[in-house]
Amino acid sequence: MDAIEKELDKLTNGGANLSKSIKDIDKCLEMLMDARTTIENDPTATVPTLQALESQLKTGFQLANDSLKGLHGGITKYGKALDKKFKHSTNENTFGALANRQPLINRAIQMHLLREGNFEIAETFAKEAGIIEGVPSVLDIEFRELFSIQESLRRKELKPAIEWAEKRRDLLESRATNLEFELHRLQYMILLFQGTPDDIPNALAYAKAQFGPFQKKYLTEISQLAGCVVWREKLSMSPYAALIQDESSWQSIIESFTTEFCALLRLSAESPLYVATTAGAIALPTFNKMATIMKAKKTEWTSQNELPVEVPLPDKFKYHSIFVCPVSKEQTTDSNPPMMIPCGHVLAKDTVQKLARGTGSRYKCPYCPADSLPKEAREIYL
Ligand SMILES: [Zn+2]
Structure with a gap:
């Protein structure tokens, strides 16, 4: 594994990357455009301009090629290090379940890219893969909203998420989720603990304005939130220590927001492509072993929907x-x-x-x- 990390480190930190080549090419383009403008403005300057351009471009291409060479060498070495480490990691016995399903695979990749917020890459991929019936554009818009709200949550801004949840209160309630209340609770705790003691009335006013609709269902929680005001200076020593908000509170609110957002779209919270690939990677050693045994015993695996061996997967899978x-x-x-x-x-x-x-x-x-x-x-x- 060390060899792989070393090569990866060289690639990521060694300066051998595409950005230098792109810069070199951009410079060449600039030279070409400058030359065109010069010639357009003064046609008599055509010959000397082109002569100068020739040598400039030659140097420009040379530079671009040199930096590409470094990158190419790095990638080759990285590939070799991977091959050396994972000698038998490819299964020769492909069962071909997806062999004729290229459109489905493309769609899964497109969907995954959208879920990850890589909208431009998803668009380019759809174009280059010639996807005809891809992810509906309405989902594209939804994922953009999801991503922008996730981003604001990462910046610790709750407003967009709260607005989203308020608009869908009935739907969320039908899913018996406490997302909206959790968002308000977090906002209240921020108002209460991140300001000065002078900000306490603001926090209380927020509670008064927002907790109303949740009173029936979350009376105990709301009482605790009100009670912890008196422990503001030493919450960790109080009976309300469990209410302390930290990084993990933000992480879990992002996770539950994502789950609810996807659930309302009738989608799973995790990208199916991610789950399938990860589960596949976990199962691969077992499959390889199975293939070796079957080959040695000259037996065949015939049952279509059932594996002859158990593949231990994590519970969340x-x-x-x-x-x-x-x-x-x-x-x-x-x-x-x-x-x-x-x-x-x-x-x-x-x-x-x-x-x-x-x-x-x-x-x-x-x-x-x-x-x-x-x-x-x-x-x-x-
Ligand atoms: Zn019976």
Whole structure:
């Protein structure tokens, strides 16, 4: 890993970067434009101007090339260091699930760029990748708003976020989130603790004006916020020490704002591309090992929607519960979903069909004496 870091350090801090080449090229462009203006203004100066331009441009290109060489060498060395460290990191057994889905991959990349606030890059990418049906422009606008509010929260300005939340109070309430109250609470604490004792009335006036709609739901919290005024000078020693706001309060308000903003757009808070790529990177060593074993044993992996091995992923990457049929021992899928039969036991759809011998006639539950018809089984959603 040291070798990789060394090469990366050279690339980032060694001065070998594109900005120098870009500057050199800009200078060349300037020379060309100057020459054009000179010739336009005085056509008799054409020959001497072009002669001078030739040698100037030659030097200019030389400079641009020299700085590019350094960068190119750096990137090659970095690539070699990566290859050396991660020798077997590429899986030869690609299963091709996404091979014919280039438009979907492009769309995911475009979406990811928008979510990261890289709007110009997203636009250029969409153009260069020839995306026809990309992310709807309405989402582009929404993400710009999300990004600008996130930026203001990073600057510790709450107003834009509060205004956004106020406009959507009903929607947020239907999601049972406390975002709007949390934003007001943070604003109140700032007013109370960041000013002088003379600012206390301002904080109290803010509380009076804003906490009204939340009184019913957050009475305890509001009482605590009012109570901590008397401990203003030594809050950390008070029963209200937990109310102290620090960097992590800002971090968590940015996170919950992002979650709610995305939820109202019916999107997940995390970029799916980020989650998929990270989960893939975690799973890759397991896949490689599996591929090696399968190759050695000359076996093939046939089940489409189920992995033959377990891939341990962090909890935050787990979105859905899975169900394994207790009879067939197969994991349920969209086409073979879990079914609850009248006695309350749950089996995979295929199992129910098999038990009824595909006829729709009565069958006995494998786990209790009850019998029922296949049509009485209800699909369940986990
Ligand atoms: Zn049963």
